[in-house]
Amino acid sequence: MPNPLRAAIVGATGYTSLELLRWLLRHPQVKVTVLASRKLEQPISRVFPELLGRSDLTIELFEPGVIAQKADIAFLCVPHATAMEYVPDLLAAGLRVIDLSADYRLKDAQLYEKWYKHPHSDTQNLVHAVYGLPEIFARQIAEAKLIANPGCYATCAILPLSPLVKAGLIDPQDIIVNAASGISGAGRNPAPQHHFPERNEAFEAYAIGTHRHAPEMVEGIKAGSGKKVDITFVPHLVPMDRGILSTIYARPMGQATIGSALDAWHAAYSASPFVRIRTDVGPSTKFVINTNYIDMAIYEYNNRWIIISALDNMVKGAAGQAIENMNIAAGFPRAMGLN
Amino acid sequence: MPNPLRAAIVGATGYTSLELLRWLLRHPQVKVTVLASRKLEQPISRVFPELLGRSDLTIELFEPGVIAQKADIAFLCVPHATAMEYVPDLLAAGLRVIDLSADYRLKDAQLYEKWYKHPHSDTQNLVHAVYGLPEIFARQIAEAKLIANPGCYATCAILPLSPLVKAGLIDPQDIIVNAASGISGAGRNPAPQHHFPERNEAFEAYAIGTHRHAPEMVEGIKAGSGKKVDITFVPHLVPMDRGILSTIYARPMGQATIGSALDAWHAAYSASPFVRIRTDVGPSTKFVINTNYIDMAIYEYNNRWIIISALDNMVKGAAGQAIENMNIAAGFPRAMGLN
């Protein structure tokens, strides 16, 4: 791979892009050479005043050809539906692409259409896209031209569940993922329900039965474990900036013990630098924010297993995982720039 | 009953006591005549600067005889184990007692000892104590000398669940109560884990399998529905002052529909001024804080029912419910002073 690796960020004005840029500015082998947007041409430090003096890049209009000249890899931080408009040209121009939108996560175009309410326009590349969960698909990621970076809630559920399902330790038909997220997960667009006085000092559930990370969890676990699962997923909003905590309820099967669950996790993640299996204290969003770690722990109670997992939705749930994928794709050490 | 009703608050330096006092100062038929504590004699406005000019009461040392002379009813805001030391004398002195501690909530002294780790020293009065959930036990509350005011999490689970269990709509063996609370629920004593920089921007589960409101839920639902239930209860902490939201997972049985669940709720609570069955928007702690309401809604998803309930842990979960109990016991309109 070229050194330094030249990176472009497309869709440069959202929270994910800011997070990506912050980490990449610190990466020893990467140079961000392009920030692109569909509509805005201006210094990035005008959009994000925290970047004054840290990046003198100026956002330029999206031009695949120009990006291909200036960059080796492109991160897409655009909304779903937009990503699949951009990907074909970027791939055709010879770039490797890490798409942080949802467009290439569900391999089944009909399932995509069902949940995202419009047809998939790039089924050709969809076939070749690799789901960018490095703990499970590192080998495929290394070769992939197009990496679909996973959703934040999905990452936080698939990683703890997949080894347990695969090992046959839990009933695949009886899984509940109760999750809670900080508000950065809702994006940078101001909405009445995320106006500070509405969101502060408030806790509530949302999108019951309709959240798009639910089918992604099912697909991800199936890909990781080979088994079909049913998941009841209920997300909540917490008045804080970042962090997701999942409280997962599952039924142990047969002779499964907490020890066997821990064994399955350790076996699955012994080589994974960002999975922390906790037996000291319970996971908290506080322990993972601003890091690329996912913490997980497991408890038995009333013949149920309670699995707690936590990550930073902006890092392991988005930008950090994207960089991990980039590291793998570029042949860099997997944790490079992520400490 | 006397008019105004003269009220004493015993254990006057905690958050529950402050909340009780705030509401009682506004109650048209009540006069708070005694604030008592075991150790502190000083103006209440020194303990709670927000009360300057609102109450000129001074905390006095706890003396049951003195309280009996000055008051008709006593609210106990002392820790569990202390309450059962005080109750016999207060009852003997002729007072009616509303105990906001946990000491008289579990009718079975052995169950109490199992969860609270010490024997119950007042089993005599325990027998006669009435569980102060007005929506279910109003009749008994009206006659009770000793009212055990329910726990905050327990109230938030029993009220939505009891009618559904009673009507046979859900499987009593497959109930999960996933709840989240603001930090006032942890009391006023500073603890390392509730130090602002630890608790702020953090979300986590706690007391998995060990929270004492779990057996209280089971007992409360049994008393309300006549049926034994199993409940998996996992509480969480939210970085906000007040409010509890429960996300309850249950399995509908037979032909049960959401409509039948709503019917059961409406039938149970048609005369209950503080239960709001929501079909407009989902419950949020924001909609109930600083009120005595409990909001509830129900959703079907993946052949599960998701029940969301919300209340203010300091009001419907503590002080407001205590006043509601007092109103009933005193023959006042049930919502008096609680609007």
Add this chain to the structure above:
Amino acid sequence: MPNPLRAAIVGATGYTSLELLRWLLRHPQVKVTVLASRKLEQPISRVFPELLGRSDLTIELFEPGVIAQKADIAFLCVPHATAMEYVPDLLAAGLRVIDLSADYRLKDAQLYEKWYKHPHSDTQNLVHAVYGLPEIFARQIAEAKLIANPGCYATCAILPLSPLVKAGLIDPQDIIVNAASGISGAGRNPAPQHHFPERNEAFEAYAIGTHRHAPEMVEGIKAGSGKKVDITFVPHLVPMDRGILSTIYARPMGQATIGSALDAWHAAYSASPFVRIRTDVGPSTKFVINTNYIDMAIYEYNNRWIIISALDNMVKGAAGQAIENMNIAAGFPRAMGLN
């Protein structure tokens, strides 16, 4: 005055209106009979889900004639510039009006135009409007047909400063008002800068030299003290829902002592139920939120006086003060419904 007093709220969909309604629903002598808006006809509980079961009023389109039939007094919670369109018709229809906008606060139409960037269209009524600061203008408020309810920052500065200026204790040319407010003060309209992840965990100054409450402070102090003052006013935003704290820097003159300042305050506010002069602990927004109190304290340091005042911007800074004005205008006890 009629009993109950029938009240209309015009501009019913903002935070001020919600706060007003919450307090008025508890007022023993007032019945809210009209909620009006320019564009929206729907149940108020649809706009504010917290009002479900508490108010069954429906917002109706603004019609002065209809309001005059149904109400005795109208509270205007519309934006500035809109208020002065409505006021003439409401007064002509025989209503008393309490305007919570800024339109009638500055008695000088040219000053108004300078700060609000458009001409004043109702100079006729402007002359007769009374500035609704009950601690200073109670007599005029009792007779007023049109009351201009003061701004939140202005109230928090005028009340501590006016007696000191009047008594000649501080240099009127050397006053700094450094204030900080919770975010409800910015209104209910979502704006990018008040999107939760932007505002949370952030503290900043804004509107330096341009905030419209600055001339209002100058005018209010002049009206209260008879003296012209210069004020340097810098407001800040605090990541919390409600509350304003002013840290005021002034120069004592001649032999002025802290004792003389306290004397001036006590003399000015001995009959004012909502002014708390603190010598116990320093004011905090925590002690005044959800109350109609303004707390104040004074310190000497480096030959400067530091005056700290605090109030709830939604109560003493808006709705509560409006009700206090209504009480005075209606001949009710001044604190009625405000405890």
Add this chain to the structure above:
Amino acid sequence: MPNPLRAAIVGATGYTSLELLRWLLRHPQVKVTVLASRKLEQPISRVFPELLGRSDLTIELFEPGVIAQKADIAFLCVPHATAMEYVPDLLAAGLRVIDLSADYRLKDAQLYEKWYKHPHSDTQNLVHAVYGLPEIFARQIAEAKLIANPGCYATCAILPLSPLVKAGLIDPQDIIVNAASGISGAGRNPAPQHHFPERNEAFEAYAIGTHRHAPEMVEGIKAGSGKKVDITFVPHLVPMDRGILSTIYARPMGQATIGSALDAWHAAYSASPFVRIRTDVGPSTKFVINTNYIDMAIYEYNNRWIIISALDNMVKGAAGQAIENMNIAAGFPRAMGLN
């Protein structure tokens, strides 16, 4: 200097130490070899669960001789009064020392005693200590054996003020520093006033006339500008984790203009990598948290200058600045490991 530089952190269980460790773990030329404490021997990840997997260091009991063998430089994160007990032995053992406590900041032992209420026990080293503000004392820092790392509020005031005082642009006798800080500045020890429900949704001033950073500001500006200033300093607490914003009021002298002030800043800080002079948007704590930057801007209003400065109290106000000092002392690029 040795490479990597071996660093010890003494007083390893506080927030400053955690922050220092987080940054040092990322520093390309530093290896933390010792964590020491007076009382606690245990893995650092038991004290700070966020460090699990990131540091396998174990806290050891403080032994200067042992530290001298294992490390080249020691960071002291112990309370004031303790630091001056440790420093003589560490220096004698040949270590360079960066003291993050207040013990060596005030060069005058009597001034120290006046503000810290006990005598200075190490006046011998006090003479040689260098005040570690790299923007002003970089040359001395490069040679220093003992560096007194500045206070957070002091840094946030000295940096914007010193060039203006030095250039004679503002009246040195008329300066007010009104500052507000997140709660991590209060340390990790739980205190009743920092219990989450007390601190959340609260804004207040504290330590009026008694805060120890006030004399430090005066001394720092004197050292930087050669002039004696008077400063009225009032700190406040903001319900957020980190960040300080200072709103400084000063009187311009003679023909001084905002342009001349900006010139003075640019001249003073042209070579300073972490000073950002903002003319785009006003400083906000949001723009500097988790960075080593100090942002500053200046406004004219009512013949006063309003200077706003902001930094992260844990980074530029503590750990980051300590690393900057270490970089200078070790001959590393000044910003190394701080991006």
